[in-house]
Amino acid sequence: MRRWFRKLIVSVGIFLLTFLQSCHKNDSPVPSSNPITGCGYDLDETRLTSTGWTKVFEDNFTGDLANWNIWKGGAYNNELQLYQGNNLVISDGVLHIIARKENVTGPVLPSNPALSGFTYSSGRIESKFNISANQTTPKVRIIARLKLPTGYGMWPAFWSYGDPWPTMGEIDYMEARGNEPNRYLTNYYYGDVPGTIFPEDATGTITSNDDLTRCYHVYEIEWTQHSLNSYLDGNLVETKKKGKYIADLFGKTERIVLNLAVGGGFFPGLDKSLIQTDSLSVDWVKVFTAK
Numbered sequence: 001m002r003r004w005f006r007k008l009i010v011s012v013g014i015f016l017l018t019f020l021q022s023c024h025k026n027d028s029p030v031p032s033s034n035p036i037t038g039c040g041y042d043l044d045e046t047r048l049t050s051t052g053w054t055k056v057f058e059d060n061f062t063g064d065l066a067n068w069n070i071w072k073g074g075a076y077n078n079e080l081q082l083y084q085g086n087n088l089v090i091s092d093g094v095l096h097i098i099a100r101k102e103n104v105t106g107p108v109l110p111s112n113p114a115l116s117g118f119t120y121s122s123g124r125i126e127s128k129f130n131i132s133a134n135q136t137t138p139k140v141r142i143i144a145r146l147k148l149p150t151g152y153g154m155w156p157a158f159w160s161y162g163d164p165w166p167t168m169g170e171i172d173y174m175e176a177r178g179n180e181p182n183r184y185l186t187n188y189y190y191g192d193v194p195g196t197i198f199p200e201d202a203t204g205t206i207t208s209n210d211d212l213t214r215c216y217h218v219y220e221i222e223w224t225q226h227s228l229n230s231y232l233d234g235n236l237v238e239t240k241k242k243g244k245y246i247a248d249l250f251g252k253t254e255r256i257v258l259n260l261a262v263g264g265g266f267f268p269g270l271d272k273s274l275i276q277t278d279s280l281s282v283d284w285v286k287v288f289t290a291k
Contacts, residue, residue, distance in 0.1 A: 124259035151276030154178030
């Protein structure tokens with residue numbers, strides 16, 4: 001091996017090592033709409049626990065879905081899929097939520113047993129436990145390591161809500177369109193009457209320099225009494241503070257949801273002929289609380 005080539009290999013190795021180490025040194029994340037991300041990032045729990053956070057839940061998907069309820073039926077928002085357990089597959093410590101193009105029959109909704117036909121199937125899980133930013137635990141961090149699906153019509157989501165909706169609120173940590181691999185959206189909703197939200201546009205758009213469907217990234221929300229702080233791979237990418245109803249979420253109880261919808265109102269002017277199915281991969285889900 002020539003000397004110049006050996007030097008090149010060494011230089012590249014040093015660069016990669018420095019880059020990977022830097023992914024774990026975000027002691028003071030800086031807000032950014034275009035965070036520098038890359039494959040290989042994972043959560044440094046020691047940093048969180050050393051600053052007063054306590055882990056209260058963790059699922060690494062090495063066993064079954066005992067911590068989750070499985071949604072069985074159709075859904076809202078003009079979505080095209082039937083949610084069913086067959087589309088939830090755990091393999092090598094990863095939960096794969098798989099969307100398939102197939103003709104299936106199932107309940108219109110879990111609450112409506114009337115049968116209907118569907119042209120797609122997919123999966124949705126909801127935590128059996130509730131989370132809440134309240135007087136006892138005024139700060140909550142909900143975090144997941146995800147590989148997003150690619151393909152037009154794929155609508156992955158990581159979020160939480162409570163019943164009766166929206167009186168317990170809804171917080172959307174991440175929802176994306178498979179044909180827009182470099183960005184995702186955040187949002188929240190609230191209303192004091194079941195079925196009716198207070199009008200407010202709280203949508204946030206996070207744009208990354210990396211293709212978020214290429215590999216795993218860590219998505220998290222920090223829920224406090226007066227703010228909703230979003231992080232991508234340890235970088236603070238958005239803070240919602242000015243919303244009229246953020247404080248109304250404080251003290252409410254919600255459950256965590258992970259799902260992969262097909263089509264729906266999230267795609268204006270949806271062209272069903274262009275839909276391409278894929279899967280949402282979930283490496284783990286963790287929840288931390290702090291005073």
